[in-house]
Amino acid sequence: MTPDALAAWLAERDVPAYRARQVADGVWGGAIGSIDEMRTLPAVLRAELEAAFRFDTVADTEMKEADGGLTEKALHRLADGALIESVLMHYPARPNSRERHTLCISSQAGCAVGCPFCATGELGFGRDLEVAEIVDQVRFASRRLTDEGQRLTNIVFMGMGEPLLNLDRVLAAIEALNDRRRFGLGARHITVSTSGVVPGIRRLTALGPQFTLAVSLHAARDPLRDVLVPLNRRWPVAEVIEAARDHSKATGRRISYEVTMIGGVNDTELDAEAMADLLRGDHAHVNLIPMNPVAHTPWIASPMPVIEQFASTLRTAGIETTIRRNRGQEVGAACGQLAAERSGEPPAPAVARRRARLVAESAAALLGERSHEPSPVGVGE
Ligand code: SAH
Ligand code: SF4
Numbered sequence: 001m002t003p004d005a006l007a008a009w010l011a012e013r014d015v016p017a018y019r020a021r022q023v024a025d026g027v028w029g030g031a032i033g034s035i036d037e038m039r040t041l042p043a044v045l046r047a048e049l050e051a052a053f054r055f056d057t058v059a060d061t062e063m064k065e066a067d068g069g070l071t072e073k074a075l076h077r078l079a080d081g082a083l084i085e086s087v088l089m090h091y092p093a094r095p096n097s098r099e100r101h102t103l104c105i106s107s108q109a110g111c112a113v114g115c116p117f118c119a120t121g122e123l124g125f126g127r128d129l130e131v132a133e134i135v136d137q138v139r140f141a142s143r144r145l146t147d148e149g150q151r152l153t154n155i156v157f158m159g160m161g162e163p164l165l166n167l168d169r170v171l172a173a174i175e176a177l178n179d180r181r182r183f184g185l186g187a188r189h190i191t192v193s194t195s196g197v198v199p200g201i202r203r204l205t206a207l208g209p210q211f212t213l214a215v216s217l218h219a220a221r222d223p224l225r226d227v228l229v230p231l232n233r234r235w236p237v238a239e240v241i242e243a244a245r246d247h248s249k250a251t252g253r254r255i256s257y258e259v260t261m262i263g264g265v266n267d268t269e270l271d272a273e274a275m276a277d278l279l280r281g282d283h284a285h286v287n288l289i290p291m292n293p294v295a296h297t298p299w300i301a302s303p304m305p306v307i308e309q310f311a312s313t314l315r316t317a318g319i320e321t322t323i324r325r326n327r328g329q330e331v332g333a334a335c336g337q338l339a340a341e342r343s344g345e346p347p348a349p350a351v352a353r354r355r356a357r358l359v360a361e362s363a364a365a366l367l368g369e370r371s372h373e374p375s376p377v378g379v380g381e
Contacts, residue, residue, distance in 0.1 A: 034055050155191070
């Protein structure tokens with residue numbers, strides 16, 4: 001609820017205006033977990049709030065830890081039974097960087113884009129998340145951090161779903177997270193990752209700088225990107241890069257490109273050179289991320305020396321590049337893995353067909369052939 005809507009709701013009940021601040025402190029402060037604990041409020045008002053609102057849409061949550069507690073994975077069961085995930089990653093202070101606590105959140109239950117290396121993609125699309133379901137992942141993590149005397153420093157929309165295909169709600173959630181009267185996290189500390197929804201990027205550009213934009217690139221050549229990001233058939237890589245470039249020019253902000261490194265698929269020297277040609281001269285930063293193992297793909301991460309070679313080709317072309325270590329593998333912290341496990345094992349022949357199709361398609365793509373067949377999604381095909 002926006003502060004204005006809350007003020008109006010209280011005014012209708014003749015509640016003094018200063019109570020709005022107390023309610024907001026209870027909702028956003030991180031100290032309490034229910035309306036009943038809002039002890040600064042009179043009992044009658046608490047009862048009215050209880051009757052009218054849900055305090056938390058992710059109350060039903062299961063936690064798993066990895067990396068010796070540095071990664072905390074939350075599996076949230078929503079009111080209708082949909083499962084989504086958020087992952088809290090702790091980065092201890094280092095000589096030249098401060099301590100960070102980054103939360104990776106979901107924008108949809110499942111995802112319609114269907115990238116074949118992604119556990120969420122395999123699940124298929126469930127539904128868009130509500131604004132409350134997006135911000136409640138943040139409030140949930142924030143409460144855990146407050147208990148430890150810590151604060152959330154960064155939020156990334158890199159969990160389940162394609163944020164630019166639920167853009168109205170994602171923008172409303174970011175407004176709440178940004179708002180000093182609500183969560184109050186600066187726009188620079190929020191990153192939204194997209195698989196390349198060009199109209200969404202253009203809409204963001206028109207709005208001006210709201211947060212850091214990350215684009216999941218994965219491949220610079222259309223035949224291969226068609227396989228890795230099926231949305232590429234709709235908005236090919238040149239259009240995505242053009243929109244990202246315009247965004248960077250209009251907002252003065254650097255674009256982040258994510259590349260999931262898949263052994264023998266998108267990590268060849270040819271691919272590194274194609275990416276260098278594509279991004280040369282741009283205000284861009286490339287993150288190379290070894291693929292997290294997921295079920296039902298024939299693929300695994302590229303070996304580290306191959307990733308280093310790829311990085312070196314990009315750097316030689318003057319493109320700032322980092323290699324990111326993936327987190328939380330042992331609890332399946334890649335996007336959507338826990339939820340995918342819960343959805344049960346698909347029939348073996350469907351899995352075998354999916355693997356064979358991916359091997360054939362990526363092999364053809366390596367040779368530069370572009371298929372115009374619509375790509376079937378998931379293992380239920
Ligand atoms: N749908 C958006 C945001 C969520 S996915 C997008 O695709 O950008 C967030 C990031 O996780 C993307 O860059 C995606 O490519 C990456 N990702 C998905 N599955 C992965 C895996 N198995 N290993 C490594 N990265 C993965
Ligand atoms: Fe969807 Fe992103 Fe996963 Fe692709 S990588 S299926 S766009 S969540």
